[in-house]
Amino acid sequence: DAKTTQPNSMESNEEEPVHLPCNHSTISGTDYIHWYRQLPSQGPEYVIHGLTSNVNNRMASLAIAEDRKSSTLILHRATLRDAAVYYCILRDRNSGNTPLVFGKGTRLSVIA
Amino acid sequence: DAEITQSPRHKITETGRQVTLACHQTWNHNNMFWYRQDLGHGLRLIHYSYGVHDTNKGEVSDGYSVSRSNTEDLPLTLESAASSQTSVYFCASSESKSGNTGELFFGEGSRLTVL
Numbered sequence: 001d002a003k004t005t006q007p008n009s010m011e012s013n014e015e016e017p018v019h020l021p022c023n024h025s026t027i028s029g030t031d032y033i034h035w036y037r038q039l040p041s042q043g044p045e046y047v048i049h050g051l052t053s054n055v056n057n058r059m060a061s062l063a064i065a066e067d068r069k070s071s072t073l074i075l076h077r078a079t080l081r082d083a084a085v086y087y088c089i090l091r092d093r094n095s096g097n098t099p100l101v102f103g104k105g106t107r108l109s110v111i112a
Numbered sequence: 113d114a115e116i117t118q119s120p121r122h123k124i125t126e127t128g129r130q131v132t133l134a135c136h137q138t139w140n141h142n143n144m145f146w147y148r149q150d151l152g153h154g155l156r157l158i159h160y161s162y163g164v165h166d167t168n169k170g171e172v173s174d175g176y177s178v179s180r181s182n183t184e185d186l187p188l189t190l191e192s193a194a195s196s197q198t199s200v201y202f203c204a205s206s207e208s209k210s211g212n213t214g215e216l217f218f219g220e221g222s223r224l225t226v227l
Contacts, residue, residue, distance in 0.1 A: 036216075041220075041221075042218075042220055042221070043202045043204070043218030043219055043220055043221055044155070044202070044204075044216070044218050045218065046215045046216065046217075049215075087154070091214060095214075097142075097143050097162060097206070097208050097214060098214070099145050099157050099160050099170065100214070100216055101157070102147075102154040102155040102156075103154050104153065104154045105154060
């Protein structure tokens with residue numbers, strides 16, 4: 001799977017939107033962009049994934065650049081519960097069973 | 113509700129002892145994975161399985177073994193625990209389906225301390 005680059009840490013105020021960037025300049029045409037997050041003392045949990053078009057679900061939105069070399073996870077109103085490490089992972093759509101490879105992610109702090 | 117559970121959640125053991133961490137999932141997922149996570153690091157893959165009697169080595173498999181005798185369970189065994197194996201261990205599972213995007217479901221982790 002291709003490599004991703006994320007900032008080590010970010011900070012946000014509570015109830016404000018948060019934009020978490022991810023660069024993946026070597027992405028291939030068949031790579032899905034997956035986001036997971038890991039709350040303190042818990043296992044990671046799935047957030048969202050997309051291929052080309054922007055995606056929305058109850059947790060977040062995923063904005064994908066037109067050239068697909070970067071993407072942004074958007075939390076529309078950060079809460080204290082959103083403080084976590086966020087992982088951006090590329091996954092070939094033809095390798096649905098293979099293990100995910102996690103990087104170090106972005107540690108998001110939310111300030112009340 | 114279906115779930116994935118790990119036990120024990122916390123364990124302290126001594127160097128050289130054999131330790132087994134249990135992982136049980138009720139989703140009937142074919143794919144199961146073990147990761148370890150050390151302070152300041154991301155998750156690193158230890159072993160994984162695509163079905164009964166199938167096991168595969170991951171990035172950091174030395175000193176660990178797994179066996180898959182049924183769909184629900186993938187126990188992780190440390191044959192002779194070492195202090196370097198002090199870590200938090202996460203088990204995960206995913207559905208095996210053509211075209212599946214492979215969403216992983218994780219357990220809550222087992223914190224192992226080797227003295």
